[in-house]
Amino acid sequence: MDKMLRNKVSIIIFMLPAFILFTLVLFIPIVQSVYYSFCDYKGMTDPVFIGFDNYTALFSDKTFGIAFKNSMFFLVFSCVSQLIVGLFYAVLLTNIKAGRNLFKNIIYLPCVLSSAALGLLWMFIFSPKLGINQLLEGMGIEEPPLWLMDTKGFITLPMWIIAFVALWQYVGQSMMLYMAQISGINKSLYEASYIDGCTKFQTFRHITLPLIRPMVATALSLNAIGSLKFFDLIFNMTEGGPNHKTEVLATHLYQQGFKYFKYGYASAIGVVLLVLCLIVTLFINKVVKTEQYEM
Amino acid sequence: MKSSLPEAAVRIPVSRKKITPIQVIIYVFLGLVCVTYILPLLWVLNVSFKTNREIFTAPFALPQEFTFDNFAFAWTAGHLGIATLNSFIVCVVALILSTVIGSMAAFGIARMRWKGSKLAMTYFLTGMMIPIHCVLIPLFTRFAGFGLSNTLIGLILPYVTFSLPITIFIMTGFFTGLPNELIECACMEGANIFQIFFKICLPLSRTGLFVTGLMTFIGNWNELLLAMVFISDDNKKTLPVSLSKFVGPYNTNYSQMFAAIIIAIIPTIIVYCAFSNKIVDGLTAGAVKG
Numbered sequence: 001m002d003k004m005l006r007n008k009v010s011i012i013i014f015m016l017p018a019f020i021l022f023t024l025v026l027f028i029p030i031v032q033s034v035y036y037s038f039c040d041y042k043g044m045t046d047p048v049f050i051g052f053d054n055y056t057a058l059f060s061d062k063t064f065g066i067a068f069k070n071s072m073f074f075l076v077f078s079c080v081s082q083l084i085v086g087l088f089y090a091v092l093l094t095n096i097k098a099g100r101n102l103f104k105n106i107i108y109l110p111c112v113l114s115s116a117a118l119g120l121l122w123m124f125i126f127s128p129k130l131g132i133n134q135l136l137e138g139m140g141i142e143e144p145p146l147w148l149m150d151t152k153g154f155i156t157l158p159m160w161i162i163a164f165v166a167l168w169q170y171v172g173q174s175m176m177l178y179m180a181q182i183s184g185i186n187k188s189l190y191e192a193s194y195i196d197g198c199t200k201f202q203t204f205r206h207i208t209l210p211l212i213r214p215m216v217a218t219a220l221s222l223n224a225i226g227s228l229k230f231f232d233l234i235f236n237m238t239e240g241g242p243n244h245k246t247e248v249l250a251t252h253l254y255q256q257g258f259k260y261f262k263y264g265y266a267s268a269i270g271v272v273l274l275v276l277c278l279i280v281t282l283f284i285n286k287v288v289k290t291e292q293y294e295m
Numbered sequence: 296m297k298s299s300l301p302e303a304a305v306r307i308p309v310s311r312k313k314i315t316p317i318q319v320i321i322y323v324f325l326g327l328v329c330v331t332y333i334l335p336l337l338w339v340l341n342v343s344f345k346t347n348r349e350i351f352t353a354p355f356a357l358p359q360e361f362t363f364d365n366f367a368f369a370w371t372a373g374h375l376g377i378a379t380l381n382s383f384i385v386c387v388v389a390l391i392l393s394t395v396i397g398s399m400a401a402f403g404i405a406r407m408r409w410k411g412s413k414l415a416m417t418y419f420l421t422g423m424m425i426p427i428h429c430v431l432i433p434l435f436t437r438f439a440g441f442g443l444s445n446t447l448i449g450l451i452l453p454y455v456t457f458s459l460p461i462t463i464f465i466m467t468g469f470f471t472g473l474p475n476e477l478i479e480c481a482c483m484e485g486a487n488i489f490q491i492f493f494k495i496c497l498p499l500s501r502t503g504l505f506v507t508g509l510m511t512f513i514g515n516w517n518e519l520l521l522a523m524v525f526i527s528d529d530n531k532k533t534l535p536v537s538l539s540k541f542v543g544p545y546n547t548n549y550s551q552m553f554a555a556i557i558i559a560i561i562p563t564i565i566v567y568c569a570f571s572n573k574i575v576d577g578l579t580a581g582a583v584k585g
Contacts, residue, residue, distance in 0.1 A: 005408045010488045014403030015415065017396045018459055025456040026422055029433035036432060043436075089328070092321050099322075105571040106329045112567055112574065114517040116535035117559040120542045120552070121339055130549065131338075134354040168331065176579040229426045232519045236539055250520070253428050258524055263432050270429040277424055 030274070037271045041264035054268035063244045064269070067252040071228060073155050074248060075280070077163045078170075078227040079220055085167060086174030086219065087212075091204065093175070094182050104179070108172035115169060119236030122165045123148065126237075149242050156245045158238055166233055170226065174219045181215040182208060217288040224280045228273060249273050336560075343553040350549050365554035369541065373551070374529050375558050378537035385447055385533060386515045389454040393511055394504060396455065397462030398470075402492050404463070405470035406478070416467065422460035427453075427521060435524055445528050453521055458511035469503035470496060506577045513578075516563070534559055 004010075037054055039047035058064050089107065093100055110118060125131035126147035136144040150157035185208065193203045231250040234240065240247040240255065247255075249269060257266030342350055343365055344358040370376045400419070404412045434453060435444065443449035473496060481491045497504070519535040526532050532540070538559045542552040567574060 002408070004482060004488055005406065007488065008409075011403055011407045011409050014399045014407065014492075018400035018419070018463065019415075021396065021452070021456050022419060022422065022459060025434065025453055026425065026430060029430035029437070030425065032433035032437075033429050092325060096318065096321055096325075101572060103325050103329060105567075105575060106332050108571075108575050109332060109564070109567060112513050112578075113560050113563055114519075114535050114538075116517070116519045116539050117556050120538070120556055121335055124339075124549070124553070125335060130350070130354075138354075173578075176575060180579050225424065225426070229428065231428075232517075232535070235519070236542075250426075250428055253431075254520065254524075257432055258435075263436070267432055270426075270432070273426055274429045277426055281424055 033267045033270055036264050036267035039264045039267075041262075041267075043261040043263055047264065050264075054265050057265065058268060058272070063247055063252060066244055067247040067249050067269075068272075070155075070159055070246065071230075071248045071250075071276075073159065074163060074166075074230060075224055075227045078166060079223050081163075081167045082171055082174040082223050083216065083220065086171050087178050089171065089175040090178035090182055091208070093179060104172075104176070107175060110169040111172045113169075115232040116236050118165075118169055119233040122161075122233075123237045126161060148238055151242055151245050158242070158246045162234055162237055162246060165237070166227070166230065169233070170223075174223065177215055177219045177222075178212060181212040185211050213288065217284055220288060221281050221284045224284060225277055228277055228280065249276075336564075339553050339556055342550060343557045345550050347548050347550050365551045366558060368551050369555040369558055373541040373555055374532065374537045375534070375541065375555055377530055378532050378534045379558075379562070381447065381531060382516060382534040385450050385454065386512050388447075389451050389458065389515050390508055390512050392451070393455045393458035393462055394508055397459050397507070398466045398497060398500070398504070399492070400459070401463045401466035402470050402496060405467045406496070416463075419460050419463045422457070423464070427457060431521065431524055438525065444525055445531060447531060449525050450522055450533070454511075454515045454518070458507075458515065461510060462507045465507050466500065466503050469500040473499060502580075505573075506580050509574060509577050513563075 036047055038049060038051060040050045040053070041047035093104055096103075127133075128146065128149065132147070133144040145157070147161060148158045189207050190203060193207055198206070229250060230248060231254070234246060234248055234251055235254070238246045240251045249272065253266050253269040253273070256262045256269065341355075341357065344361050344363075346358075346362070349356075349358060400415075404416050430453075438444045438449045443452070477495060477499075478491055481495055486494070517535060518533075519539065522533045522536045523539070526536065529537070538555055541555050546552055
């Protein structure tokens with residue numbers, strides 16, 4: 001049997017298809033993308049090496065500044081809000097008995113729906129003539145807010161709306177992860193704490209929280225990478241507008257690469273995105289993941 | 296979550312005796328939360344049956360007469376019918392390929408004995424951290440060179456590749472968990488390695504196949520960016536792309552656009568309602584392992 005499992009030919013047959021696909025469609029393009037980011041490449045002509053010019057151009061690009069700021073806002077907001085709200089829902093749902101599955105399934109539903117479609121849905125809800133403004137009009141409010149057209153403030157109102165829609169859509173994912181972890185905690189721990197006279201809050205603080213810590217790391221890194229990649233909702237709700245105020249890195253990359261065909265410049269944005277993803281994942285795994293407890 | 300069903304059934308009479316105010320508050324709160332999830336969908340459904348004029352004269356009333364004209368228009372003129380078919384073809388082919396290729400690699404990593412298996416695993420897992428945006432431009436230019444742009448194959452290849460890391464990761468876990476004796480036994484009976492893989496290990500890892508299949512299918516079904524960049528022919532677009540194009544700033548017929556949104560999400564909702572518990576738990580199991 002050992003001979004069979006060490007057979008070189010069959011190992012190669014098992015590994016080769018995945019290896020070829022992965023290398024050709026993922027690994028080589030990434031290396032190429034890094035190379036393009038150092039090139040003047042506009043699509044029509046061949047790439048010409050120009051060193052760090054694309055990266056220095058990033059710093060003077062106002063829209064890139066806005067996109068970077070918005071991406072960072074989005075990253076922080078979605079990590080924090082999903083952690084708090086997701087954990088809150090999970091605790092509520094593990095504390096009720098009847099109807100748990102129903103609530104859980106409804107809250108999880110948008111996670112499996114197309115965010116392109118949901119983005120359009122929310123675009124209509126916040127559009128000037130439909131949805132919420134019709135409701136406000138019915139209540140007699142003369143000048144309803146502009147919602148997605150507002151441009152005031154450091155983080156503009158449309159950005160907040162998009163962030164809350166994203167929370168609405170994806171909080172089910174975090175909630176389910178925390179619920180899975182909480183229901184895995186040994187019930188005798190809770191019984192022991194009640195006998196010792198702990199309040200509900202104390203048991204949550206000193207038993208639940210430490211025991212779900214590994215899952216916090218998992219959920220946070222999923223959220224972080226997801227929020228950096230974020231594209232569909234923004235593209236369909238505002239397309240980066242008004243006046244580029246809701247641009248994030250992904251939409252800016254799309255605009256530069258496939259509207260203006262600045263391939264080299266867009267590749268530089270892509271490399272920034274890639275580096276951010278790697279940094280954030282490493283950071284979260286270093287900071288949050290601590291020792292695993294016996295459960 | 297299945298195990299909680301009998302438990303809940305036993306406990307219901309007990310909890311009925313003492314419904315505390317806290318419990319009432321929790322239920323009311325959760326009910327309100329669920330309203331924010333269902334109400335927008337119902338609103339879109341309601342509007343999609345109306346005529347364009349009714350939207351502004353009686354925005355929240357039920358439609359005067361139920362007409363499917365809006366749906367018919369979006370289905371044919373909006374290319375949503377052909378888009379649904381395209382999405383289906385792309386996702387099914389990508390699902391089959393990524394499951395077969397991915398679980399073969401997973402078997403090679405988990406069961407075969409060779410030096411580089413750890414390294415191979417790390418190589419595949421880095422794929423999970425890489426955003427699809429980074430490879431968009433090189434893939435686009437290269438596929439155009441090969442004549443793959445504007446074809447469904449050009450979409451299937453990257454979809455399969457981007458599904459591989461999660462498939463390999465979850466399936467490796469399942470294959471490692473299989474008892475050694477099974478393989479020894481089969482080997483003694485004279486089965487070769489491929490029979491062991493296809494006839495013993497794969498059928499025994501059905502749960503894993505289900506979970507990974509679900510994750511990749513839903514992910515690919517909803518994918519927008521890559522499909523938007525690679526496909527420009529209206530008859531080859533996938534569902535999210537056709538939808539985004541149909542519901543654009545140049546369209547002024549709102550009820551048709553709302554019908555398009557409903558067409559795009561209704562297949563997923565039906566499947567979800569039918570298998571919601573399995574889907575939710577399956578997706579979570581995949582994420583927990585990932």
